[in-house]
Amino acid sequence: MKRDLAGPGRGCYPALNPIKSLRQGQRVPTPPRLEVRNLIRRFDGRTVVDDVSLAIEPGQVTCLLGPSGCGKSTTLRMIAGVDMQDQGSIWVDGKLICDTVFRIPPERRAIGLMFQDFALFPHLSVAENVAFGLPKGATRDMRRVEELLDRVSLSGFGPKFPHELSGGEQQRVALARALAPRPRILLMDEPFSGLDERLRDGIRDDTLSLLKEEGTAVLLVTHEPHEAMRMADEIALMRSGRIVQRGAPYNIYNAPVDRAAAGFFSDINILRGEVQGALTRTAFGEFLAPGVPDGTEVEIVIRPQHIKIDFDRAGRGPNPTAEDGTPARATVERARFLGRESLVEFRMSFDNSILRATVPAVFLPRPGTVMWLMIRRDRCFVFPVTTPQAGDSVAR
Numbered sequence: 513m514k515r516d517l518a519g520p521g522r523g524c525y526p527a528l529n530p531i532k533s534l535r536q537g538q539r540v541p542t543p544p545r546l547e548v549r550n551l552i553r554r555f556d557g558r559t560v561v562d563d564v565s566l567a568i569e570p571g572q573v574t575c576l577l578g579p580s581g582c583g584k585s586t587t588l589r590m591i592a593g594v595d596m597q598d599q600g601s602i603w604v605d606g607k608l609i610c611d612t613v614f615r616i617p618p619e620r621r622a623i624g625l626m627f628q629d630f631a632l633f634p635h636l637s638v639a640e641n642v643a644f645g646l647p648k649g650a651t652r653d654m655r656r657v658e659e660l661l662d663r664v665s666l667s668g669f670g671p672k673f674p675h676e677l678s679g680g681e682q683q684r685v686a687l688a689r690a691l692a693p694r695p696r697i698l699l700m701d702e703p704f705s706g707l708d709e710r711l712r713d714g715i716r717d718d719t720l721s722l723l724k725e726e727g728t729a730v731l732l733v734t735h736e737p738h739e740a741m742r743m744a745d746e747i748a749l750m751r752s753g754r755i756v757q758r759g760a761p762y763n764i765y766n767a768p769v770d771r772a773a774a775g776f777f778s779d780i781n782i783l784r785g786e787v788q789g790a791l792t793r794t795a796f797g798e799f800l801a802p803g804v805p806d807g808t809e810v811e812i813v814i815r816p817q818h819i820k821i822d823f824d825r826a827g828r829g830p831n832p833t834a835e836d837g838t839p840a841r842a843t844v845e846r847a848r849f850l851g852r853e854s855l856v857e858f859r860m861s862f863d864n865s866i867l868r869a870t871v872p873a874v875f876l877p878r879p880g881t882v883m884w885l886m887i888r889r890d891r892c893f894v895f896p897v898t899t900p901q902a903g904d905s906v907a908r
């Protein structure tokens with residue numbers, strides 16, 4: 513059945529009601545460039561995408577970030593139209609493009625794709641590769657091709673063939689090819705994963721400025737927190753098929769929703785304690801746990817860079833402060849210089865547990881040295897106890 517997508521009914525963006533809005537003297541809200549609502553996908557009875565909803569504005573880069581197998585690529589494939597959801601709908605500029613009944617085919621979605629294997633056509637020149645998605649015929653807009661090649665710093669490369677280019681150059685051609693038809697939306701699946709580590713950050717930055725210039729709404733899939741922090745206006749953190757947290761990189765990093773979210777972005781230390789009278793006792797003094805019943809175990813998460821180190825003063829540490837709280841005595845187990853920072857592992861006198869601290873300098877105290885540690889209380893997160901995960905340092 514052919515349906516008029518602009519008209520009322522299923523294809524009409526339900527949040528819009530111009531008449532009502534105008535009566536109230538308000539501006540008509542613009543629908544997001546891309547919106548997915550409650551997408552669900554099951555394979556062999558297993559739910560791999562579980563009620564995923566997202567909205568992306570023009571010029572915005574959203575990163576779908578999560579560990580391998582959490583359902584990121586499957587989400588992208590449904591938006592691209594190469595896989596079908598079992599439930600949920602996909603909307604572009606307020607118009608339905610796909611639900612479980614209605615489906616616009618991939619080639620008519622005006623969505624650009626740049627997937628992991630961005631393979632260029634080997635028998636076509638660079639210019640022909642970039643022109644591939646443009647309307648066919650003699651009038652193909654070669655000015656657009658030249659403009660894009662120039663913009664990805666490959667002007668003059670048009671007559672070359674893909675095998676004559678480096679991996680980074682090929683990636684830039686692939687980006688130009690994806691952007692040539694001016695897609696309203698670009699879906700990128702681990703687009704930088706094949707590149708040399710040293711090249712990546714530069715290419716990420718160049719790609720980001722081009723995407724911003726073009727005003728494209730971008731959904732980028734990655735399992736690398738560093739990449740998401742560098743590229744995203746918004747991160748959607750995904751785990752086991754669900755989006756567990758969404759927000760600006762700063763907010764996701766500084767206000768993680770749970771212990772696993774904190775641990776996804778960096779190494780973490782865990783202090784464990786039992787709540788008694790709304791307080792948890794740790795090596796670093798007492799922490800407030802308001803409203804938590806007595807006897808509940810909680811975890812206090814602290815990143816290694818938020819641990820302060822001080823010297824021993826004949827068996828005493830620094831005086832407690834409001835910001836840092838009570839210092840705790842610890843002995844150096846080992847110290848390593850990692851380039852940008854030094855990583856020092858301490859054994860806590862309080863309970864023999866290990867805590868890791870980083871220092872942005874060369875700092876290599878001898879094993880056995882007694883020192884005092886303080887933790888930035890404003891950088892601690894208190895969560896109910898969950899199962900330990902690889903990489904955690906747990907103190908009790």
Ligand SMILES: Nc1ncnc2c1ncn2[C@@H]1O[C@H](COP(=O)(O)OP(=O)(O)OP(=O)(O)O)[C@@H](O)[C@H]1O
Nearest residue numbers: 555556560578579580581582583584585586587735
């Ligand atoms: N066609 C399929 N048939 C059966 N299972 C599938 C199919 N496609 C994906 N899966 C499964 O769905 C889950 C999610 O896969 P998906 O590729 O979306 O994960 P991902 O987060 O993108 O992982 P990665 O970062 O490793 O690419 C995986 O367990 C995968 O094995």
